[in-house]
Amino acid sequence: MKHLLSLTLSFFIFVFITNLSLATSNDVEQVLDINGNPIFPGGQYYILPALRGPGGGGVRLGRTGDLKCPVTVLQDRREVKNGLPVKFTIPGISPGIIFTGTPLEIEYTKKPSCAASTKWLIFVDNVIGKACIGIGGPENYPGVQTLKGKFNIQKHASGFGYNLGFCVTGSPTCLDIGRFDNDEAGRRLNLTEHEVYQVVFVDAATYEAEYIKSVV
Template sequence: MKVSLLLTLSFFLPLAFSDDVEQVKDINGKPIFPGGTYYIMPAIMGPPGGGVRLGQTGNSECPLTVLQNYAEVDFGLQVKFKIPGISPGIIFTGTQLEIEFAEKPRCAESSKWSVFVDNEIQKACVGIGGPEGHPGQQTFSGTFHIEKHRLGYKLVFCMTGSPTCLDIGRFDANKGEGGRRLNLTEHEPFEVVFVDASNFDGIIKSVV
């Protein structure tokens, strides 16, 4: 699995980045900033579902896997973006980012996003925390990027110490998990928009 995953990531590196760099904005056209709280929502509202949250998968007794809600009215959990190291505090497309949920489950070591390989479904999924939260499963550390995609944006994961990157998509494991998993994909990326949680009034302005 490790070899095939690395080959897939390397193959898709040219697709992960764009030469057209621009400031990332929320659905109201305002720039997003590190430290702010946001909801990650699908760019097209309706049957595609709602925001992202944490859920229990496999034999885990702690919600460590990132899921997209089935219900479009559920905005999920708030996230924060962090730029590693020294930065001007401006998030552009292609900026290296760490993503974490604003609140951490008590049973988790960290709310920081990471990638782990679910041995049962043989897919690299987005979760939180490091190896301690995913015993017996391969984990990958790295950074996330936001790239422009169609009417919204897409999330891209890049592995630490490697030039390999891959888009973040959605996968329905059909295991009663209550949502679709976010996973590294070679197919359709998850097209998203960002909602400023500090100004949230319960109404989303559709981008379509």
């Protein structure tokens, strides 16, 4: 436990650089939603597991560990739940086209009042020894290290769906994002050297419109 509590940002960077595969590919293609439509900056999308079933549902926010605010990104354990929609932004570009590998900011469209920001970030949870995804700012993680960088989307190795990655600012290394089950309200999304989280994107507006039609 003392070892975990003494983990530092430099240690995590060293581990990831030496052990994680690069979350980049030489094959660049436009990112599509589940219906084959291009993903565009500013649109709202659900991030869902590529393989639906007992593996859980979409991603949402929850409170974990000693954090006072529900700022940790969790995959809902219930496969029928879509979670909260996110929007993707290409820094410095208003419209643009999102390709695999494009540096992105990811944020929720809503946030709890206690969160400093809706934008995704990486924070280092020393208790469990994982670098996890959350929202907000450093003030939401007192005494906890946060990593600066940009997210990206990569085609999954299977050819179906995608996986998310994270590139640390000032480092050439891009890291994969997977899931970690800490017996909480949902599975955390975290930087990983193991199995990546295979996902698809569902346009929230289209989904809501189709749902309304189905119940009218």
